[in-house]
Amino acid sequence: MKYNKGTFGLALLKKLNDEPFDIVRFSRWCEQICSANARNVDEELRGILFEISTMEDDPQFEYTKEELQTLAKKLIYEDKLLLNLPKATILEEKWVMCSNCGDTWEKSPTEEPIIICPQCETTFLNPRFKM
Numbered sequence: 017m018k019y020n021k022g023t024f025g026l027a028l029l030k031k032l033n034d035e036p037f038d039i040v041r042f043s044r045w046c047e048q049i050c051s052a053n054a055r056n057v058d059e060e061l062r063g064i065l066f067e068i069s070t071m072e073d074d075p076q077f078e079y080t081k082e083e084l085q086t087l088a089k090k091l092i093y094e095d096k097l098l099l100n101l102p103k104a105t106i107l108e109e110k111w112v113m114c115s116n117c118g119d120t121w122e123k124s125p126t127e128e129p130i131i132i133c134p135q136c137e138t139t140f141l142n143p144r145f146k147m
């Protein structure tokens with residue numbers, strides 16, 4: 017099976033959400049993905065995985081948690097996988113509603129392609145996102 021950008025983006029986003037941010041752990045995790053999926057990863061994703069896995073070698077290669085979150089969202093967005101994501105319901109002003117648990121929250125800036133429900137952590141396509 018192909019391991020593509022979107023698959024990795026979703027896994028990365030989930031890991032950033034679920035686990036405390038640790039450079040060494042994230043580095044090695046990417047290294048593992050790269051070797052476990054060696055034949056199913058395309059050139060571009062291999063480069064990205066390699067870049068993240070070098071974080072532990074030198075502080076100048078380090079990403080911050082926010083940078084990795086942005087990268088993960090970009091990967092999901094660039095991948096067709098994004099089309100399968102549910103859309104959060106648009107409410108007034110910047111508010112959106114989760115179609116899974118009904119929670120509402122006020123975080124839907126137009127530059128963010130993906131938003132996550134703070135209550136149930138479902139990943140959504142941001143209904144206000146504009147390229």
Ligand SMILES: [Zn+2]
Pocket residue numbers: 114115116117118119133134135136137138
């Ligand atoms: Zn929810």
